[in-house]
Amino acid sequence: MPLIPQPPPPAGGALLTRLHAINAEHGYLPEEELRRAAEELGVPLSQVYSAATFYAAFSFQPRGRHTIHVCLGTACYIRGGEKLLEKLESTLGVRPGETTDDGTFTVETVHCVGSCSMSPVMRVDGDTYGRLKADILPRLLRRYQTEAGGMSDEGT
Amino acid sequence: MKVRSRSDLETLRAEGLSTLYPSRLKISVGMATCGLATGAAAVYDALRDEAARRDLDLMLVATGCLGYCQQEPLVEVRRPGRDPVLYARVTADRARELIAALAEGELPTEGALAIIPEEKPPAGSKPAGGLPRLNDLPFYSRQHKIVLRHCGLIDPASVAEYVAQGGYEALAHALLDLTPEQVIDEVLRAGLRGRGGAGFPTGRKWQICQAVPIQPKYVICNGDEGDPGAYMDRTVLESDPHSVIEGLIIAGYAIGAHQGYIYVRDEYPLAVERVTQAVARAEELGLLGENILGSGFDFNITIVRGAGAFVCGEETALISSIEGGLGEPRPKPPFPAVSGLWGKPTVINNVKTLATVPVIITRGADWYASIGTEQNAGTVVFSLVGKVANTGLVEVPLGLTLRDLIEGIGGGGLNGKAVKAVQTGGPSGGCLPARLFDLPISYETLTQAGSIMGSGGMVVMDEDTCMVDVARYFIGFTMAESCGKCAPCREGTQYMHQILTRITAGEGSVEDLELLEEVALWVKKASLCGLGQTAPNPVLSTLRYFRDEYEAHVKEKRCPAGVCRALIRLSILSELCNGCGLCRRECPAGAISGEKKQPHTINPELCTRCRICYDVCPVGAVEIVR
Amino acid sequence: MINLTVNEQPVTVPEGTTILQAVRAAGVELPTLCYHEGLAPYGACRLCMVTITAPHHGLVASCAYPAEEGLMVETHSPEAVSARRLALEFLLSRCPQSEVIRELAAQEGVTASRFGTPPPERAEELCVLCGLCVRVCREAIGAAAIGFIGRGMERRVGTPFEVQSEACIGCGACAEICPTNAIKIEDRGNERILHTWHTTVELHSCPECGRYFAPEPTGFLKDMFPEIENLWALCPECRRQRTARQWIEQEHTRAT
Structure with a gap:
């Protein structure tokens, strides 16, 4: 038993659920929101901060309007996911983890989105695109640049 | 409606049958992530809009994944009283053509892949109409679907369709007819082993946990499928979530737990959505909550969404992640079955393991054990x-x-x-x-x-895959996913990655291979959890079977597969190049120049050897010099 | 009681003992960095590896493995020794400036590392990520002022947002327990500066002699130990003197 009495732990999964909610609302984890989460859940701030920095899903930087995840899972890797990334980097002028100057796109890599049979794959916001070739990237990106986001037109 | 008894299940079954086999035209679109990734949503919209425009009476359904991802988007057309026909690689245009033909009372043959007979056809019979039966295609003929039994065949949002296919029958049987010991015995005799990969007998795990005289107990469904290149669990959660829920409730009943968790990988948003909906629906119907099916057994499920950490697939790390801490493993023993979530006895089973359980309860241990081999049933x-x-x-x-x-x-x-x-x-x-x-x-x-x-x-x-590069890829993965708690995994993966990077850059030596093996064996033996203990496998197995490729890299500074950038050069064969300019436009480094219809050249100073030119060249004029 | 064998020598230990405790009970030395008898087993440094030869076989971290009846343990099997040496060789490469690590490595016959040196920004690294500071702060003190930040090779220990901690009570247990002296704490005037944690706490001065001696935030202890309520504010020396005076007065009263 520790010297300083501890509050009971929160319900199972409560901290992760809260972090997801903050990240979804703000696009990243603002400091004051983490402090409030610690307070309200009765969890030490150090634990909240540890979890926030441990998981790949959370960011401490604001994101662009659209987040592009280039999949580098095994199947995508051996079927050209890196080339896709390279083309994307040269087209947008950013490296993974960075956001374009106009704030439109943030580029990230991800270790598999589980669409391996469609490799190589990339995900823009919630939409997954499979069987991609580097040459169709500009067309795909244009749709997100012109529309506010999302696309209802057919895939690729 | 509340399902409080077996007869209520029958009512639900009737409802499900009416949507599964309606007396009007029905079109199902495979809309799991794979389908969506290749444009299934656009196909769905086109079908809906075109049918509305032509006033065609149509029941349009979004189903899950049939597994033949190569052929996605897949569309199944079912006319009353006829065997459904499956169309492959459907586009929005083709979808509109399909509706146009159906409106005329015709069924196009173009793009038709197979028929899916609803009655079991007589052995050796040939289907009418020239199309093969789905299960006769080479892709399906040797398959035996148990885990994937409903995937792509039912609407994952419809619990009624799940029930119509025999769903929740096992739950009723377990809760109303069997004791927990009998349930465990059935799973034990079936020979089911953990499908998460380690292969520990599922019934044995349940038995150990059931025997611990501590309450409360917990059961967790591990849906943190982090292996790159794998998406079995995603498919089951997206296409047949109720099979997992049913398995989890039965597991809870068997060990005496009243609270279950489904931990789903964050990168699977659709799976999270579908399983969340399914749990809510099961709660509405009373299939979760108090006194399930009038049995007196209570059970609830909480869904926890992971947050992007491969290590959370390790059971003790997953537990610590649910508890609200880091996804950090702890030493075993004690095993979770004895001391797990909040120190209480906890069973953790994989998605596929749980999805198998209802079938074993319904069809019996002997039936399941007859599939597969003696020690590897099912x-x-x-x-x-x-x-x-x-x-x-x-x-x-x-x-x-x-x-x-x-x-x-x-x-x-x-x-x-x-x-x-x-x-x-x-x-x-x-x-x-x-x-x-x-x-x-x-x-x-x-x-x-x-x-x-x-x-x-x-x-x-x-042959175009470099095995040294593959080893480097995997170690790069585990290095990035190591939680960093124990020294061998944290320091060892990092160092192995350094060596492999050196080798693929053409700067490796023969001594590096020995050092690599020594460190790999240490990480395998000395790491705290499964992640570290298995992380060296890609290195050790490639060293064992593809040592010649390693030696070519270190001795001859050559990458036989033509992958490692430092060891290859790209050039354009002027006699083949027709000057179409595609490579020039696609080169991300701007390294290719040339006049239209004239042979192009690559500037080796600018070339990053990404090989996009090699991929896009329509005449095969780009050569990889190894 | 549990009977097991360590290096062919029989040992009997109480239930709930770890192999490491049994090994030490048998008088055999094993180096550890992340182990502390007052905290829960952690199993991170992998120095205390031993081979179990019966009834099953395996290389395990002895600090985290429960002693079991009939277990046969070898502390210096070739695989245990080589695992220990490699761990030390990697630690040496991580913290070449650490006196403690250099000595520990030398005891196991490791004097140089084949695994390179740290990057310039971490050249002075002393932390081996054993986690004792984090655990003592959370498990024993309950302040939970520090935690792990990041994961994998980015992992480090720090306060939330790596700024002044509001939870730190300045007790210094972290520095006390750190096996490699990686945590820098300094008392300067009326302040205790925890350099490693970017944190400063006020010190309390003794109302009798005026000396600064304990962090203000530890004042909560007086509520937890009512028997010292009148004494907690005093520095140890004045407390000793006051207690002695009280005792003498009591004895005097009883005598008369």
Whole structure:
């Protein structure tokens, strides 16, 4: 038993659920929101901060309007996911983890989105695109640049 | 409506049958992530809009994944009283044509892949109309679907359709007719082993946990499928969530737990959505909550969404993640079955394990044990991907050979290229060479060969895949995913990555190979958890079977597969180049120049050797100089 | 009681003992960095590896493995020794400036590392990530002022947002327990500066002699130990004197 009495732990999964909610609302984890989460859940701030920095899903930087995840899972890797990334980097002028100057796109890599049979794959916001070739990237990106986001037109 | 008894289940079943087999035209679109990734949403919209425009009476349904991902988007057309027809690689345009034809009372043959008979056809009979039956296609003929039994065939949002296919029958049988001990005995006798990869007997795990006289207990469904190259669990959660929920409730009943958790990987938003909906629906119907089916048994499920940490697939890390801490493993023993979530007895089962449980309860242990081999009963699901002709999700009886899978079902290498190796078990597994393809698939054979069964990822590699680069890829993965708690995994993966990077850069030495092996063995033996203990497998297996490729890199500074950038050069064969300019436009480095219709050239100073030009050249004029 | 064998020598230990405790009970030395008898087993440094030869076989971290009846343990099997040496060789490469690590490595015959040196920004690294500071702060003190940040090779220990901690009570248990002296704490005037944690706490001065001696935030202890309520504010020396005076007065009263 520790010297300083501890509050009971929160319900199972409560901290992760809260972090997801903050990240979804703000696009990243603002400091004051983490402090409030610690307070309200009765969890030490150090634990909240540890979890926030441990998981790949959370960011401490604001994101662009659209987040592009280039999949580098095994199947995508051996079927050209890196080339896709390279083309994307040269087209947008950013490296993974960075956001374009106009704030439109943030580029990230991800270790598999589980669409391996469609490799190589990339995900823009919630939409997954499979069987991609580097040459169709500009067309795909244009749709997100012109529309506010999302696309209802057919895939690729 | 509330389902409080078996007869209420019957009512639900009738409702499900009416939507599964309606007396009007029904079109189902496979809309799991794979389908969506290739434009299924646009196909769905086109079908809906065109049918409305033509005033065609149509029941349009979004189903899950049939597994034949190579052929996505897949559309199934069912006319009353006729065998449904499955269309492959449907586009929005083709969808509109389909509706136009149906409005005229016709069924186009173009793009039709197979029929899906609703009655079991007589043996040896040929289907009418010239189309093969789905289960006669080489991709399906050797499959035996248990885990994937409903995937792509029912609307995952409809609990009624799940019930119509026999769902929740096992739950009723377990809760109303069997004692927890009888349930455990059935699973034990069936010989079901954990489908997360380790293969521990599921019934035994339940037995150990049930025997611990501590309450409360917990049961957790591990849906943190982190292996790159694998998506079996995603498919089941997206396409048939109720099978997992039913399995979880039965597991809870067996061990005496009243609270379950489903931990779903963050990168699977659709799975999270579908399983959340399914749990809510089960709660509405009273299939979760108090006094389920009037049995007196209470059970609830909480869904926890992961946050992007591969290590959380390790059971103790997953527990610590649910508890609200880091995804950090702790030493075993004690095993979770004795001391798990908040120190209480906890059973953790994989998605596929749980999805299998209801079938075992319904059809019996003897039936299940008769499939597969003696020590490896039942079926196993693989995601067959990479450089293989037919990619997709396949479920086969254990004991089939790797060759049956890769050449028979997979149809061999992509574009007719020779298959060199197969990687099973993701970052914890190994690369097995083609000469071992006659190995029967079992937990033991794969482990002896230096790989593991794992959760079911099966990535096929051909002559254009560099095995040293593959080893570097996997170690890069585990290095990035190591939690950093124990020294061997944290420091060792980092150092192995350094060596492999050196070798692929053409700066490695023969001594590096020895050092690599020494460190790999240490990480394997001395690491705290499964992640570290298996992380060296891709290195050790490639060193064992593809040492010649390592030696070519360190001795001759040559990459035989033509992958490692520092060891290759790209050039354009002027006699073949027609000057179309495609490579020039696509080169991300701006390294290619040339006049229209004149042979182009690559500036080696600017070239990053990404090989996009090699891929896009329509006449094969780009050459990789190794 | 549990009977097991360590290096062919029989040992009997109480239930709930770890192999490491049994090994030490048998008088055999094993180096550890992340182990502390007052905290829960952690199993991170992998120095205390031993081979179990019966009834099953395996290389395990002895600090985290429960002693079991009939277990046969070898502390210096070739695989245990080589695992220990490699761990030390990697630690040496991580913290070449650490006196403690250099000595520990030398005891196991490791004097140089084949695994390179840290990057310039971490050249002075002393932390081996054993986690004792984090655990003592959370498990024993309950302040939970520090935690792990990041994961994998980015992992480090720090306060939330790596700024002044509001939870730190300045007790210094972290520095006390750190096996490699990686945590820098300094008392300067009326302040205790925890350099490693970017944190400063006020010190309390003794109302009798005026000396600064304990962090203000530890004042909560007086509520937890009512028997010292009148004494907690005093520095140890004045407390000793006051207690002695009280005792003498009591004795005097009793005598008369």
